[in-house]
Amino acid sequence: MISSTPHSYSDGDTTFIGRLVHDDAVSGQRPGVLIIPAFGGLGSFEIERAEELAALGYVVLAVDYYGEGAQASGPEQAGAWMSALNADRPLVARRITAAFEELRSLPMVDPARIGAMGYCFGGKIALDLARTGADLRAAVSLHGLFDAPPMPRQTMKAAVLACHGWDDPLATPEAVLAFAAEMTETCPDWQLLAFGHTGHAFTNPNANSAGMMYSPAASQRSWDNLTRFFADKLKV
Amino acid sequence: MISSTPHSYSDGDTTFIGRLVHDDAVSGQRPGVLIIPAFGGLGSFEIERAEELAALGYVVLAVDYYGEGAQASGPEQAGAWMSALNADRPLVARRITAAFEELRSLPMVDPARIGAMGYCFGGKIALDLARTGADLRAAVSLHGLFDAPPMPRQTMKAAVLACHGWDDPLATPEAVLAFAAEMTETCPDWQLLAFGHTGHAFTNPNANSAGMMYSPAASQRSWDNLTRFFADKLKV
Numbered sequence: 474m475i476s477s478t479p480h481s482y483s484d485g486d487t488t489f490i491g492r493l494v495h496d497d498a499v500s501g502q503r504p505g506v507l508i509i510p511a512f513g514g515l516g517s518f519e520i521e522r523a524e525e526l527a528a529l530g531y532v533v534l535a536v537d538y539y540g541e542g543a544q545a546s547g548p549e550q551a552g553a554w555m556s557a558l559n560a561d562r563p564l565v566a567r568r569i570t571a572a573f574e575e576l577r578s579l580p581m582v583d584p585a586r587i588g589a590m591g592y593c594f595g596g597k598i599a600l601d602l603a604r605t606g607a608d609l610r611a612a613v614s615l616h617g618l619f620d621a622p623p624m625p626r627q628t629m630k631a632a633v634l635a636c637h638g639w640d641d642p643l644a645t646p647e648a649v650l651a652f653a654a655e656m657t658e659t660c661p662d663w664q665l666l667a668f669g670h671t672g673h674a675f676t677n678p679n680a681n682s683a684g685m686m687y688s689p690a691a692s693q694r695s696w697d698n699l700t701r702f703f704a705d706k707l708k709v
Numbered sequence: 710m711i712s713s714t715p716h717s718y719s720d721g722d723t724t725f726i727g728r729l730v731h732d733d734a735v736s737g738q739r740p741g742v743l744i745i746p747a748f749g750g751l752g753s754f755e756i757e758r759a760e761e762l763a764a765l766g767y768v769v770l771a772v773d774y775y776g777e778g779a780q781a782s783g784p785e786q787a788g789a790w791m792s793a794l795n796a797d798r799p800l801v802a803r804r805i806t807a808a809f810e811e812l813r814s815l816p817m818v819d820p821a822r823i824g825a826m827g828y829c830f831g832g833k834i835a836l837d838l839a840r841t842g843a844d845l846r847a848a849v850s851l852h853g854l855f856d857a858p859p860m861p862r863q864t865m866k867a868a869v870l871a872c873h874g875w876d877d878p879l880a881t882p883e884a885v886l887a888f889a890a891e892m893t894e895t896c897p898d899w900q901l902l903a904f905g906h907t908g909h910a911f912t913n914p915n916a917n918s919a920g921m922m923y924s925p926a927a928s929q930r931s932w933d934n935l936t937r938f939f940a941d942k943l944k945v
Contacts, residue, residue, distance in 0.1 A: 633905075639889055639893065639901075640893075646886050646889065650882050650886075653875055653882065653903070653905070656905050657875065657876075657905055657906065660905065661906070662905065662906070662926070663904075663905035663906075664902065664903065664904055664905065664930070665875075665901070665902075665903040665905075666900065666901075666902050666903075667889070667900065667901040667902075667903070668899075668900055669869075669889070669892050669893055669896065669898065669899035669900065669901075670893065670897070670898070670899075690898070694900070697937060698934070701933060
């Protein structure tokens with residue numbers, strides 16, 4: 474049976490209220506996955522994905538990166554919160570590292586088999602965790618943003634899969650080329666899966682504006698690749 | 710049981726000796742797949758892939774595009790043959806159209822459910838078949854070349870999946886951008902799966918030169934995506 478409970482942790486300054494989701498019928502140490510939400514903060518969409526991954530045998534910590542489990546009231550507030558946090562990438566790294574350390578400290582989690590995945594701004598944060606050189610096996614960005622933080626480049630331990638809508642107005646072809654060059658320098662195993670005629674937010678059934686549109690096909694294809702990538706990297 | 714026999718067909722001027730591979734325990738009309746070989750001509754590598762696809766329920770025609778089943782004696786001859794044929798892209802289109810029409814004319818094949826896949830120069834030829842606007846459902850390029858033929862652009866019926874090594878010296882990032890722009894204009898459903906630290910010929914266990922190196926991971930990932938793509942597009 475899938476257990477899903479609020480789960481608090483801290484980076485020393487801020488308390489975060491994430492959600493811990495796992496199958497309580499399974500015993501022994503399991504691989505762990507961080508799910509990092511889109512810019513609105515942790516909500517039902519990411520918790521449902523956490524439940525799907527838990528059913529596959531992962532212990533999932535759905536991440537709160539704003540603190541106190543805050544959820545934006547709408548896109549305007551979400552945009553303002555994201556901009557403020559994004560302006561301090563070292564803080565982003567510190568907050569996602571706190572979530573990573575929390576997940577791998579749990580007795581039911583094998584600390585050597587951790588993956589991270591995120592949507593939109595959360596995709597960037599999954600990459601930022603990998604960019605710290607953390608002992609992470611796999612990082613997946615789903616319509617994430619590609620700009621590297623203004624910090625010294627580290628060699629990554631994580632393999633990276635970036636699922637990307639080619640028409641995403643927030644991640645242009647030029648940004649893709651810069652990202653590929655960065656990954657070639659820092660990441661030992663990276664993949665880009667780009668979908669044509671697909672914009673930002675393609676996994677989000679509610680996305681329906683110009684450049685940000687739900688795509689059932691791209692959503693399914695990215696999920697298929699994500700689950701196989703995690704099985705390959707985390708279940709060995 | 711898998712049946713694998715030489716299979717001759719013609720474009721009117723030239724006789725081709727391909728190979729027809731299917732499971733003779735299956736009855737009724739099945740989806741068909743063209744396998745288009747790398748620049749050396751049809752050999753054991755492509756015939757083994759044809760057997761794998763036949764075991765999944767496809768009728769496979771492994772293609773001869775040089776005529777008379779010619780196989781190059783080595784890379785130098787293969788390069789010369791490829792260059793000569795590549796210089797006449799309308800002839801390439803005519804030859805692959807002949808193979809396509811041959812496959813879909815077979816009584817055991819459902820002519821409305823045809824896919825094409827190819828390696829290296831054969832990847833380009835799979836794309837060139839789609840570029841004719843043929844009634845093809847799916848085309849897969851595996852470390853194929855992306856340059857469009859000097860012919861008027863047609864709207865494609867086929868969905869396209871291009872599996873690409875990011876470091877392929879024969880298909881640079883600039884060529885990827887041009888291909889993405891072309892696909893955005895002509896192809897209703899296209900995907901690019903790019904592998905980092907991967908060059909040309911990544912599916913070929915014998916490739917071991919600079920820029921052309923076997924990658925078991927990229928080979929497996931591309932095959933996983935190819936088989937799911939064909940199942941999605943051809944088995945419905």
